[in-house]
Amino acid sequence: MLRDNAISDPRQEQRVFSMRVMLSLCIVLGLTSIVLFRYFDLQINRHLDYVTNSNKNRIHIRSVAPTRGLIFDRHGQLLADNRPAFTLNIIPESAKDTDQLIARLDTLLSISEKDIARFKRREKRSKGFAPVPLKYNLTEQERAILAVNSHLLKGTEVSAQLMRFYPQRELLTHTLGYVGRINDREIKNIDPESYRGTDFIGKIGLEKYYEETLLGKVGTEQVETDARGRVMRVLGKRDPVSGSNLTVHIDSQLQRVALDALKDERGALVAIDVKTGGILSMVSTPSYDPNLFTSGISQKQYDGLLNSPDRPLFNRALRGQYPPGSTVKPLFGLIGLQHKVYDMDYSIYDPGYFFMEGIKRPWRDHNADQGGHGYGVDLAEAIIESCDVFFYTTGVKTGIDLLSKESALFGLGDVTGIDLPGEKRGIMPTRAWKKDNRRQDWFNGDTINMSIGQGFMLTTPLQLAVMSARIASRGKTVIPKLLKSIDGEDIAPEFAPDPIQYDDKYWDYIHQAMVDVVHSEKGTARGISQGISYKLAGKTGTAQVISIHEKDKYDSSKIDKSKWDHALFVAFAPADNPQIALGLIVENGEHGSRTAAPIARKVIDTYLASYTPSRMHNDASRLAKYSTAPTEDN
């Protein structure tokens, strides 16, 4: 049995073995002590560090988007709402075979190729348990179909998010603006903290201007997640604070009338509350439905809007710059009177032409063909009949410097300060302006062109409205504002720092002349005076789109409509106690009197009809609060 050795000594074997076992036992105890010391070190000495790490692992802060503030018109009509939008999601983990599920859904709802492609892209990046959107903006009918068939559709889920909705659709698009998904450029300029949990931001209009007020404060939720990021439970939360609700001065009914009147035209209208500067209506046509942009407009639809020759995306009221034409005549006349360049008795002879010393080429009157306005044309008649030669003559007398300086007080040539982004300045030229921009000295010819609102001069429809409001209120320098109140707290009207201190007799004179534009037999806007129950003061204007050579006659039938003159009108009413002032333009509308003035009449009729005494009282009492308003005259 035993090879290779002489003796096998069992006692020796056992003794050696027992010694070795004892040695092993010591090693076992030693190694166990090392291990236990390691656990002691981790669990007792460094316990707190690891508790922190473990909490960092599982506890995460999740943002809860605040509800965006609503926007109402002055009568409480909802202009910007948040509505639940329903999205069909698929949870890949529980759907298992998503292709089969989509095929089944397609038979029920018809899912577009694009939706499927987008879903596939997102599914690749998804975590499996997280819902992946398949179809947005489900209709009520689609939701019903899904609900009825839910037992066949394991792994689908319909989720609701609040989405901005503009119930008035195209009514106020340019003014309200819209929200859209935050893009790469915007993301650099926003505080990421405030926008956690929000995908949307105001893109244009009021939505952009009052973004901070409307946004609200983001809330947080402390959630416990597992290793894959799935939320297991909510540990604590701080509720979001909803954005403030805004009320604007806009009168939806008035806006509707104005929009309908301009619907088939390209044009703009701005109506202002004379006393407060509140914007009652602000229209730019053609308009479009802002809801297209909130849910993501299709490229085709967007290209359609972008490339339309009517440029619907362009906010003409705020950014359209047009020669004001004859609409500036009352203002220039007023400036001349106030600064004693001429007096109310001053009159000229108008042969239909005006010759400037040293210049061969004459300036035509618009009715040169009828032989001009003849003898004894004074300022009132020049305004009522829109005599150009009177203003050519007096314009040169008044001079560019005075006209520029004083016109600026009426809001021309600079931004009005309305609470909207992207306002254009227009151009109220000065000698310096021409030097900088045309590298030429100012010539008298430039003054002559400008004196009938042509030449270098450009104004926005908003500026025209502000100008008429300041004339109407006898120099109250109201600043146009859309915002009426925030969360029910009224906003005080603002006034420009430089007051306009003109003599009452001149205001009376100009107001009367403007009333006569509408109400006298010779007034250019006499066509709109039929059946009118109040005094409407106005002034027509026609702005040349192309220069017609002095010998040529303007004949609309011979030129393309896109080159027709623009029709303008400025107005305020009632003349004895002005409430509303407006400026409007109809592009290529040819004549202020025929195209633009009737629209102004409709809008003012509507406003004054709804302007009940009780509301007047309210406004009066509200105004009383603003006793600090710098109202030197009255």
Add this chain to the structure above:
Amino acid sequence: MYKYDFVRQLDTKGGDRRQNVLHIDFTLLIILLVLCMTGLFVLYSASEQSLYYVKRQATFMLTGFAGMLIVAQFPVRFWERWAALFYASALIALAAVLFFGVEAKGATRWLNLGFARFQPSEIAKIAVPMMVSAYLSRRVIPPKLKHVAGALLIVAIPAFLIIRQPDLGTSILVFTSGFFVLFLAGLRKRYLAGAFFGVLAAAPLLWLYVMRDYQKQRVLTLLSPEDDKFGAGWNIIQSTTAIGSGGFSGKGWTEGTQSQLNFLPESHTDFIIAVLAEEFGLLGVIGLCTIYLLLVGYCMIIAINAQSQFARLMAGSISLTFFIYMFVNMSMVSGLLPVVGVPLPLVSYGGSAIVTLFFGFGILMAISSEPKRIGSWR
């Protein structure tokens, strides 16, 4: 050995009949039962409170207990006699793995028998110490150099075959279990010292020529887990976090956030000790260690009281190997040793490990039930 037959007869008459008839060591049985129950209890929490794993594990354990009791009925001499054959079949199976093995997770460790799959390296864990014990039990004490060389050869062949799978962890464990036999057989201190320095000297060679990149990565990860937080370092960061956040008394059963929220990988298999440490704290860890030490200590007593040199060596090697499993597992999960795939014995989920362990305990039970010589201490 035959000269003790007379004594054995005497002992049979006056000794403990219970042990002799059924070959059941109740002390061992009870310690194992306690350990298994503890294991199932932790496993329930570690497997996201699903009974699926617990039921399967319980089935494995019941099978293991049955197997253990069957193995215990064989006389120790049976294993001694057939050790060579057992060892040879293990070698053939290991060689077969290299040619016909089933690949999984980049390693070929399984052999498909048609009706079942098994890991030949598990057999080696028993067969290798058994063969070395049989070999050395017939040699002089302490072993001479050529016997040491012989024993090392017995160990080296399967260890090499297992390394090729590749499975460095099991290979080292198999080697260790064989080495324990040598140690217990009284390997001279100069050889021990030689082995120690030999390993030190071999380490750079192992690093350069034997270890694969992923194995080296594990060692590097041990040194600085933060270097690759979400990759190789993830496991060790999450397991130390689980252990550390458990504190003194733990977060409570099924309340461990690291394990319940799936931050801890392999929570029901190799890393289950982190679940226990997180949910029961240092107290739980000490409790489990106590059970393990009781088991290892009791197994050593069995070894000391064994009736033959083969039985002694076999029993001693099985107890020490069992301890090494526990030590390596608890060290790797807590970041003391690199992560090698060593489960926590009888607590980690896994069928083949349980079967192997109970096979070993079956042999221990057989040894403990052998008729006693007069004068043995118990």
